[in-house]
Every structure is written in C-alpha cells, then in structure tokens.
Amino acid sequence: MDETVETARAKINLALHVTGRRADGYHLIESLVAFTELGDVLTFRTSNHDSLSISGVFAGELAANEDNLVFKARSSLRRAAEKRGLPAPRTAIGLEKNLPVASGIGGGSADAAACLRGLMRLWDLSPDDIDLPAIAAGLGADVPMCLVSRPLIARGAGENITAIDTLPVLPVVLVNPLEAVATADVFAELTNKNNDVLDLPDISGDLNGIVAALAATRNDLQLPAAHIAPVVDEVLAALGACHPLLARMSGSGATCFGIFHDPVEARLAGELLRDRYPHWWVRSTMTGGTPGATGDG
Numbered sequence: 001m002d003e004t005v006e007t008a009r010a011k012i013n014l015a016l017h018v019t020g021r022r023a024d025g026y027h028l029i030e031s032l033v034a035f036t037e038l039g040d041v042l043t044f045r046t047s048n049h050d051s052l053s054i055s056g057v058f059a060g061e062l063a064a065n066e067d068n069l070v071f072k073a074r075s076s077l078r079r080a081a082e083k084r085g086l087p088a089p090r091t092a093i094g095l096e097k098n099l100p101v102a103s104g105i106g107g108g109s110a111d112a113a114a115c116l117r118g119l120m121r122l123w124d125l126s127p128d129d130i131d132l133p134a135i136a137a138g139l140g141a142d143v144p145m146c147l148v149s150r151p152l153i154a155r156g157a158g159e160n161i162t163a164i165d166t167l168p169v170l171p172v173v174l175v176n177p178l179e180a181v182a183t184a185d186v187f188a189e190l191t192n193k194n195n196d197v198l199d200l201p202d203i204s205g206d207l208n209g210i211v212a213a214l215a216a217t218r219n220d221l222q223l224p225a226a227h228i229a230p231v232v233d234e235v236l237a238a239l240g241a242c243h244p245l246l247a248r249m250s251g252s253g254a255t256c257f258g259i260f261h262d263p264v265e266a267r268l269a270g271e272l273l274r275d276r277y278p279h280w281w282v283r284s285t286m287t288g289g290t291p292g293a294t295g296d297g
C-alpha cells in the first residue's frame with residue numbers, strides 16, 4: 001500500500017465529571033464520549049521526504065510545523081517503530097481541517113489518533129509490535145479516546161477507556177462561536193476539583209431514556225468555561241431556543257451540542273441557527289452509535 005485515508009472524527013463529551021487531581025496537576029475525569037460523522041480528513045502517501053500540507057476551512061489557524069499534533073504523532077510512531085527495527089518510510093500527509101481549533105471537540109487529538117491509525121496501515125505495522133495506546137497517551141489526554149473513536153467512558157486523565165456497547169446513534173447539532181478556549185485555562189478556572197463520580201444509569205434504552213440519564217449528569221467544565229468565554233451561555237441559549245432534548249457544552253468548550261429527536265429536527269435546527277448566527281460554526285450531524293444498538297422507540 002502506498003496511499004491511505006483516515007477520518008479524524010470530532011468527539012462529544014456527552015457528560016464530563018471532574019473527580020480529582022493527580023500529583024502532576026492533571027485532573028481526573030469521568031466522561032461519556034461519542035464520536036460524530038463529522039471530522040477532519042487525513043491522507044497518507046509514501047514519498048521521498050516527510051511533509052504535512054493543510055487545506056480546508058480552518059487551515060489558516062494551524063501551522064504545518066513540529067507543533068502540529070499530526071507531526072508529533074508521525075514522529076512518535078516512527079521512533080517506536082525504529083526502536084524495534086521496523087520500517088517507517090518518509091510520508092507526505094495531507095490534513096483537511098474541517099473542525100474549529102481549540103474548541104472542545106478534540107480536533108487536534110482526533111488528527112493525532114487518525115495519523116497513528118493511518119501510518120500503522122501505510123507502514124504495515126502490527127499492533128502486537130507497537131504499544132499504540134501508550135504512544136497516544138504521550139501525545140495528549142484526549143488522544144487515546146480518539147484512537148478508539150467509538151462510544152466509550154474515559155477515566156483517569158482520559159487514558160483509561162471502557163467501550164460502551166449500547167449507545168444508539170444520536171442526532172446532534174454542534175455550535176461553536178469561533179472563540180478559541182484553551183483547555184488548560186478552563187481546568188485552572190475550575191474551583192471544585194472533587195465532584196461526584198459519573199454514575200450512569202442504564203443507557204441501553206431508547207433516545208428519551210438516554211437523554212433522561214444524561215440529564216442527571218453534568219459537564220463540570222461548563223461553568224468555568226463560561227466565566228472565561230461568556231459567549232458559551234449565548235450558544236447554549238441559542239441552542240435551547242431550538243428545543244433540543246438536551247443542550248450542553250462539550251469538553252472545555254466552547255463548542256456546545258444539542259441532541260434532537262431525529263435527524264430532520266437536527267437539520268432544521270442547524271439551518272435556523274446558521275440563519276440567526278451566520279458568524280458561528282454550526283453543523284448538524286449524527287454520532288456513530290455502538291454497532292447494533294438502536295435509538296428507536
């Protein structure tokens with residue numbers, strides 16, 4: 001194989017409880033996460049030299065240099081492969097940047113994870129030879145969950161992952177006011193570091209059952225994020241005016257999501273919000289459910 005493609009799906013923290021703090025300052029979280037159909041797109045091609053070229057709506061927000069998480073992922077995987085005497089040939093990577101940057105939907109982490117998945121295939125590496133979860137965790141707290149890229153609960157600083165077998169597809173609208181919010185600032189603004197653990201009741205039911213279960217959970221970063229970026233409350237109010245089943249912020253913000261009854265309602269809400277707030281980023285999409293689980297009923 002000399003060319004391959006990967007989608008770096010956006011994540012949504014459907015619930016995010018911050019339950020403590022590690023000695024190194026990282027926070028302990030418990031988060032129910034789903035991934036959307038929407039994402040950045042990465043292409044990989046063996047080449048005479050390494051390169052990274054960025055296109056797409058948000059290309060201007062990112063440099064194609066060694067600070068880019070895609071660049072870091074390629075370097076980390078190459079180091080691990082070469083340590084074992086395995087091939088890691090020069091590679092040209094294309095990144096189509098469709099997701100807003102520093103927005104709580106993990107675009108950068110998803111890019112890094114997609115880069116690991118794509119290069120494992122292009123370089124013909126086996127998961128038996130490479131400790132991918134460890135490489136992912138070394139790149140950022142969100143990268144291990146993005147490597148899995150299906151419904152899950154993340155614990156620890158994000159690296160301790162349990163796949164969820166029962167989450168149905170959720171029709172959602174994502175709204176980002178195009179104000180970047182730095183994750184570290186939001187964690188620093190959080191006053192109570194020891195909130196209740198995530199105690200999820202049965203989430204194997206229909207959409208209404210899942211929404212009821214989610215209503216009893218929180219995003220503990222929503223309040224501190226809204227202190228830093230008051231526009232978060234505007235976004236939540238704008239979503240609320242479209243009567244979603246639930247509206248909440250994802251991750252450290254500022255992207256918020258609304259869950260809607262069906263894809264048509266989500267699409268109409270997306271159109272309405274785009275009309276009212278043409279300067280915001282608004283997308284209606286679906287989360288990928290667990291294969292086999294349904295949202296009917």
Ligand SMILES: C[C@@](CO)(OP(=O)(O)O)[C@H](O)COP(=O)(O)OP(=O)(O)OC[C@H]1O[C@@H](n2ccc(N)nc2=O)[C@H](O)[C@@H]1O
Nearest residue numbers: 025026027104105106140141142157183184187251252253
């Ligand atoms: C809040 C979450 C929820 O999924 O997502 P985002 O809002 O970033 O998408 C994650 O915990 C973010 O993961 P990620 O963005 O990969 O974090 P990193 O790059 O590893 O860390 C950025 C900074 O956030 C803080 N941080 C991050 C994760 C964590 N569990 N505790 C922390 O305190 C630290 O100050 C760290 O220096």
Ligand SMILES: Nc1ncnc2c1ncn2[C@@H]1O[C@H](COP(=O)(O)OP(=O)(O)O)[C@@H](O)[C@H]1O
Nearest residue numbers: 067068069101102103104105106107108109111
């Ligand atoms: N490929 C990339 N895409 C997005 N952000 C990146 C990338 N590489 C590095 N970054 C940096 O990572 C930080 C987090 O970005 P991102 O993952 O989009 O947000 P969040 O962690 O809030 O979901 C940003 O400050 C950005 O400068």
